[in-house]
Amino acid sequence: MPIKKKGTGLTAVADAWQLADIDVSASYPIRPYTAVMAELAKRIANGTMQCEMVHGEGEHAQFSIAHGASMAGARATTGSSGVGVTYAFETYSPIAGSRCPIQALVGDRTLDPPGDFGSEHTDCLTLRDNGWIFGWAQDAQESLDNSLMYFRIGEDPDIMLPQIVAMDGYFVTHIAQDYIMPDQDQVDKFLPKFNPKFRLDVKNPVIMGPQIEPEMGPPLEWDRHVVMTKVKEKIVEVTEEFGKVFGRKYAPFVEEYLTEDADMVFVLQGAHAVTCRSAIKYLREAGFKIGLCRLRWFRPFPDTALAQILTKFKVAGVIDTGTSYGAPCSGGVLSTEVKAAMSEVAGKPIIQSFTSGLGGETITHEEFFAMAEMMKQTLQAGKIIQGGTWVNFNDYHEGASQINAAKHEAAPSK
Amino acid sequence: MAKVYKQVPFAAIVPSPQTENEGMITGNWRFLRPVVDKEQCTECKTCYIYCPDACVNFAKADGVSFNLKYCKGCGICSNVCPVGAISRVPELDFDE
Numbered sequence: 001m002p003i004k005k006k007g008t009g010l011t012a013v014a015d016a017w018q019l020a021d022i023d024v025s026a027s028y029p030i031r032p033y034t035a036v037m038a039e040l041a042k043r044i045a046n047g048t049m050q051c052e053m054v055h056g057e058g059e060h061a062q063f064s065i066a067h068g069a070s071m072a073g074a075r076a077t078t079g080s081s082g083v084g085v086t087y088a089f090e091t092y093s094p095i096a097g098s099r100c101p102i103q104a105l106v107g108d109r110t111l112d113p114p115g116d117f118g119s120e121h122t123d124c125l126t127l128r129d130n131g132w133i134f135g136w137a138q139d140a141q142e143s144l145d146n147s148l149m150y151f152r153i154g155e156d157p158d159i160m161l162p163q164i165v166a167m168d169g170y171f172v173t174h175i176a177q178d179y180i181m182p183d184q185d186q187v188d189k190f191l192p193k194f195n196p197k198f199r200l201d202v203k204n205p206v207i208m209g210p211q212i213e214p215e216m217g218p219p220l221e222w223d224r225h226v227v228m229t230k231v232k233e234k235i236v237e238v239t240e241e242f243g244k245v246f247g248r249k250y251a252p253f254v255e256e257y258l259t260e261d262a263d264m265v266f267v268l269q270g271a272h273a274v275t276c277r278s279a280i281k282y283l284r285e286a287g288f289k290i291g292l293c294r295l296r297w298f299r300p301f302p303d304t305a306l307a308q309i310l311t312k313f314k315v316a317g318v319i320d321t322g323t324s325y326g327a328p329c330s331g332g333v334l335s336t337e338v339k340a341a342m343s344e345v346a347g348k349p350i351i352q353s354f355t356s357g358l359g360g361e362t363i364t365h366e367e368f369f370a371m372a373e374m375m376k377q378t379l380q381a382g383k384i385i386q387g388g389t390w391v392n393f394n395d396y397h398e399g400a401s402q403i404n405a406a407k408h409e410a411a412p413s414k
Numbered sequence: 415m416a417k418v419y420k421q422v423p424f425a426a427i428v429p430s431p432q433t434e435n436e437g438m439i440t441g442n443w444r445f446l447r448p449v450v451d452k453e454q455c456t457e458c459k460t461c462y463i464y465c466p467d468a469c470v471n472f473a474k475a476d477g478v479s480f481n482l483k484y485c486k487g488c489g490i491c492s493n494v495c496p497v498g499a500i501s502r503v504p505e506l507d508f509d510e
Contacts, residue, residue, distance in 0.1 A: 099425040160425075198427045205430040211440050212426055219422045 118360015330388025
């Protein structure tokens, strides 16, 4: 029987990994990732979990260990945060290129300098070009569920790609909440044993990752490109099957909230969606016809799904919780990607870029109100009045105080 | 006409062991070539152990030789030779 537990995003992923019966987990401490490695170590020491845990001397070694384990046919996991993610950078393309479906957990943390333990998506977004599949979970339950779905998608013989279960540091990794831990039988039904076609085996030796000639490079990269397009079909299939087996139904790519009659919409990913939803309730009371589109996947980027959904609205405010210095329109990576995905779509909305929640700052109701006010003025003018807004750094927050007053007058919708 | 690329197996995984793979000749990366002085060579096989590309060959009756189709000229053999019998000579010094 599935059981209800109280735990964090990291204990939820540790539960997912235990249920998935992982063979090897490579570790190296860095906050906020560290708690999952401590949780696994505790379970292995207590004898409640069978797994080979290997401690690297740094993140580069850590991901290399997982790479080697996966080549040997193990279901391998690892993970990191912030500058740890970037320290291991050399390993990401070889892991994807050798088609090793290891799973990494990234508990987002801002990149240095200075040392900042807060969450932002910049660390994980640096990996977007390496052939890993990933997206953000908004809470502990989704972290657990994503982990199981990602194994299933990444280890599919037609896919064979590594995955990142990304989650906002502290907001998801460390805040205790209720989640349902599935039953072992359910997981066994959903997730078959990892059985790769090729593995390092002394009885049938192969060379993995050999030196190749330049003429052989493009076909390998073409393979990775083509398989990424197949991942989208697989996501739809696996998400649907997940709903049938576990009873929790997710939108495959984009989760909508109060969008039926909306003419404006926030577009974001990750845990700030939770605050955004409650802010939308107040905004609705104040007369704003606004909703939310939360992206569940970042790679492969759900361009087709997003194009279909966003054409319903007149203004889309894309909120980046990461940076890309010097990017077009002063936006971040997400806003650049959304604009690129919508560039050739007829009837697209006006897309406005916001950057907020950097360094682990919570995006407050007031900040959502200010963004909504800007979007409303864009809607009325029919064009962007002020593009590329870093929230709290622009002199454009008169609207925030008015909505804030309305918030205290109006009771939230239940 | 479209360029025809070489066919590559899944993730470039190839059978092993094999001393030569015609599809993956990398000797053209080299700009320094190992040359052995057979008078000094004691055939201790240290270079054979250390060569990362398995290019050192002792199969022939006349002692050590190098498989130049795959030697990238890294110089490890020259560095580890205990009697200094292996030198590195610029490729431009050779006709072929």
